[in-house]
Amino acid sequence: MYKGKSFQGEKHNFATFYVMLIAINHITFEFGAHAIFKDASWHIMPNERIGLIGINGAGKSTLLRIINQEYSVSEGTVERAGDVSVGFFNQDLLSFESDDSILHVAMTAFEKALALEKELETITQKLSHSQDEKILMQYSDKLHEYEALDGYNIQHRTEALLEGLGFSTADLQRPYNEFSGGWRMRVLLARMMLQQPEVLMLDEPTNHLDLPSIEWLERYLQRYQGTVIITSHDRYFLDRMVTKIVEVYQQQLIPYSGNYSFYQQEKALRTEQQQRAYENQQEYIRQQERFIERFRAKATKAAQAQSAMKRLERLDRIEEVDSGPNKIRIRFNIGITPGKILCTLLDIHKQFGEHIILDHAKAEINRGDKIALIGANGKGKSTLLRVIAGTEKFQGKRIPGHNVETSFYAQHQLEALNLNNDLVTELQHCGSSYTEQELRTLLGCFLFSGDDVFKKIKVLSGGEKARVALAKTIISKANFLLLDEPTNHLDINSVEMLIDALNQYEGSYVLVSHDRYFVSKTANKIWEIGDHQIKEFVGTYEEWEEWKKRNTSNNIAAKSAGLSPENKKEKERTPVSDTVNDKKIANGKNKAINKEAQRAWEKQKKRFEQLESSLNKLKEEKSRLEAALAHPDTYANKEKFLTTEKEYQQITQKLNLANADYESAFEKMMQMETEITA
Ligand SMILES: Nc1ncnc2c1ncn2[C@@H]1O[C@H](COP(=O)(O)OP(=O)(O)OP(=O)(O)O)[C@@H](O)[C@H]1O
Numbered sequence: 001m002y003k004g005k006s007f008q009g010e011k012h013n014f015a016t017f018y019v020m021l022i023a024i025n026h027i028t029f030e031f032g033a034h035a036i037f038k039d040a041s042w043h044i045m046p047n048e049r050i051g052l053i054g055i056n057g058a059g060k061s062t063l064l065r066i067i068n069q070e071y072s073v074s075e076g077t078v079e080r081a082g083d084v085s086v087g088f089f090n091q092d093l094l095s096f097e098s099d100d101s102i103l104h105v106a107m108t109a110f111e112k113a114l115a116l117e118k119e120l121e122t123i124t125q126k127l128s129h130s131q132d133e134k135i136l137m138q139y140s141d142k143l144h145e146y147e148a149l150d151g152y153n154i155q156h157r158t159e160a161l162l163e164g165l166g167f168s169t170a171d172l173q174r175p176y177n178e179f180s181g182g183w184r185m186r187v188l189l190a191r192m193m194l195q196q197p198e199v200l201m202l203d204e205p206t207n208h209l210d211l212p213s214i215e216w217l218e219r220y221l222q223r224y225q226g227t228v229i230i231t232s233h234d235r236y237f238l239d240r241m242v243t244k245i246v247e248v249y250q251q252q253l254i255p256y257s258g259n260y261s262f263y264q265q266e267k268a269l270r271t272e273q274q275q276r277a278y279e280n281q282q283e284y285i286r287q288q289e290r291f292i293e294r295f296r297a298k299a300t301k302a303a304q305a306q307s308a309m310k311r312l313e314r315l316d317r318i319e320e321v322d323s324g325p326n327k328i329r330i331r332f333n334i335g336i337t338p339g340k341i342l343c344t345l346l347d348i349h350k351q352f353g354e355h356i357i358l359d360h361a362k363a364e365i366n367r368g369d370k371i372a373l374i375g376a377n378g379k380g381k382s383t384l385l386r387v388i389a390g391t392e393k394f395q396g397k398r399i400p401g402h403n404v405e406t407s408f409y410a411q412h413q414l415e416a417l418n419l420n421n422d423l424v425t426e427l428q429h430c431g432s433s434y435t436e437q438e439l440r441t442l443l444g445c446f447l448f449s450g451d452d453v454f455k456k457i458k459v460l461s462g463g464e465k466a467r468v469a470l471a472k473t474i475i476s477k478a479n480f481l482l483l484d485e486p487t488n489h490l491d492i493n494s495v496e497m498l499i500d501a502l503n504q505y506e507g508s509y510v511l512v513s514h515d516r517y518f519v520s521k522t523a524n525k526i527w528e529i530g531d532h533q534i535k536e537f538v539g540t541y542e543e544w545e546e547w548k549k550r551n552t553s554n555n556i557a558a559k560s561a562g563l564s565p566e567n568k569k570e571k572e573r574t575p576v577s578d579t580v581n582d583k584k585i586a587n588g589k590n591k592a593i594n595k596e597a598q599r600a601w602e603k604q605k606k607r608f609e610q611l612e613s614s615l616n617k618l619k620e621e622k623s624r625l626e627a628a629l630a631h632p633d634t635y636a637n638k639e640k641f642l643t644t645e646k647e648y649q650q651i652t653q654k655l656n657l658a659n660a661d662y663e664s665a666f667e668k669m670m671q672m673e674t675e676i677t678a
């Protein structure tokens with residue numbers, strides 16, 4: 001029952017748009033001098049599936065905190081309709097601790113029902129002693145309330161949800177603190193979902209989840225009765241999950257009425273449009289400046305020059321398109337060159353309980369190897385990485401090579417950052433011998449520019465933290481890197497940056513990744529765990545895929561590699577209901593849709609430009625004649641002098657006429673422009 005489509009730029013009114021849940025109106029928000037939002041607006045409607053996207057550090061998490069009333073804006077308003085309930089799932093929740101069972105922790109979602117349950121127990125006890133009418137009434141009331149809250153089903157619902165998230169029935173009674181980060185996250189996610197807020201906000205929920213859990217989450221969220229806002233850098237997930245994208249871009253909130261694939265196409269179009277609009281505006285500004293320059297000193301035209309100046313000041317400037325980061329040009333050298341063989345694994349056996357990961361497996365890592373370890377979740381990729389690093393117990397033999405210096409990157413590296421350090425100090429603590437200046441240049445490669453290097457780790461966004469931890473790993477001078485899911489948290493630019501950095505890295509590495517694009521750009525060998533063995537393919541990911549296709553009659557094997565599946569589904573597209581947030585793009589000019597007026601204006605503009613160019617030619621000619629008249633040769637020859645003098649007078653006359661035409665053309669153009677924008 002939607003009423004209203006796009007509210008961008010429109011004056012809102014809750015009485016009219018009564019179905020709106022949250023209205024963000026013209027907000028401005030800054031961290032010190034760093035503006036995150038400037039005059040940004042967005043209206044959140046019921047039952048929307050929204051993907052909130054933007055580059056690392058754009059302000060997605062900040063926006064969710066603003067909506068959650070943790071931050072207040074310096075300008076504009078954030079209004080909620082009535083008592084709309086908002087649930088916010090973020091990574092901070094991971095610091096939650098409890099010795100209670102996970103079932104209990106998840107059930108705290110039903111605070112009210114649980115409190116009623118306790119009250120009912122007390123009343124029952126009282127009733128066993130007396131049959132007071134009043135107490136009986138109270139019991140009946142409370143029971144009613146409890147039933148209305150579906151109290152009898154809460155345990156069952158919680159159990160079903162937890163089991164859906166991958167917990168076994170036996171797990172449900174185990175204490176929360178016994179579980180690892182990823183599993184704790186599932187419990188907290190379950191708790192939030194059971195509360196069923198009208199607006200459910202999830203900040204990068206897929207980062208800690210494996211593929212089956214992501215699939216489960218997708219199914220759950222698709223059926224969720226309420227609005228869901230998700231930030232994620234996982235485009236496959238977004239493609240399947242959302243029907244609307246809101247991008248944090250250049251301090252604005254830009255809506256797109258479709259899923260991620262739709263956004264990509266639209267974005268390409270808008271980027272082109274913005275670049276064109278930017279170039280046109282720059283040309284217009286130059287033109288106006290020339291006019292002002294010329295007439296500023298002229299008494300009769302000073303007023304017009306003044307108003308042209310005012311117009312320029314008032315002009316809503318279009319920003320140039322962000323062209324993304326530059327290529328990294330620094331080579332990341334290593335401290336010492338290791339021996340030819342970095343690590344040999346022989347007769348490795350590893351199992352967790354009944355679950356066998358490796359059985360009599362062997363492998364060898366050579367200098368120069370850039371190995372991508374791929375395979376389905378639960379096959380033991382991270383375990384194998386830890387076996388190679390020597391931090392995981394196993395049966396068999398692991399022979400490290402000579403002079404091998406290993407650096408390990410995994411999710412927990414983010415948590416190991418010292419929150420109170422600034423970026424440079426943090427990088428100084430990783431065993432590298434770079435000077436402060438060199439470290440700043442390096443931070444530039446990792447997309448931290450200008451004042452960013454003075455930031456403290458604690459204020460960094462998720463992706464920014466990941467970039468610092470990755471920078472530390474790569475510049476540590478280690479000659480052998482082990483990278484577990486290094487693209488988690490990273491936006492597209494940062495992934496490109498990481499690919500670049502790894503291509504410039506002189507050492508060897510083994511990485512685990514589900515990101516097919518990333519693997520195809522970084523690996524020269526593919527390892528896959530299958531039949532409890534390490535299967536090696538020498539070549540790139542594309543070559544491996546080709547080889548797989550050729551060698552298997554069907555693609556079952558390819559699927560078991562567990563990489564994000566191609567989104568074969570017809571691209572979901574809803575009709576474009578939102579107009580481009582083209583306030584900036586159109587420079588306020590196309591508020592009026594009158595195409596005819598626009599065309600007339602363009603025609604006039606063209607005429608003005610022609611006049612300007614002939615005026616310039618006349619001026620050049622006049623200067624040439626002035627120079628000639630001032631030349632002694634011209635004076636010496638009377639005839640020559642007279643013709644030049646005549647020419648000079650003609651030109652001056654023409655120039656006066658041209659000037660008048662030019663000015664009136666300019667005025668007319670301005671007049672038309674005012675009419676269009678009125
Ligand atoms: N308390 C703070 N003080 C100063 N700057 C901050 C603070 N909190 C965040 N920032 C900065 O504001 C910017 C926006 O951060 P935010 O966490 O909202 O980004 P994000 O879009 O969620 O990025 P990511 O995709 O990496 O999660 C970042 O550059 C961050 O360093």
Ligand SMILES: [Mg+2]
Nearest residue numbers: 060061461462
């Ligand atoms: Mg974030």
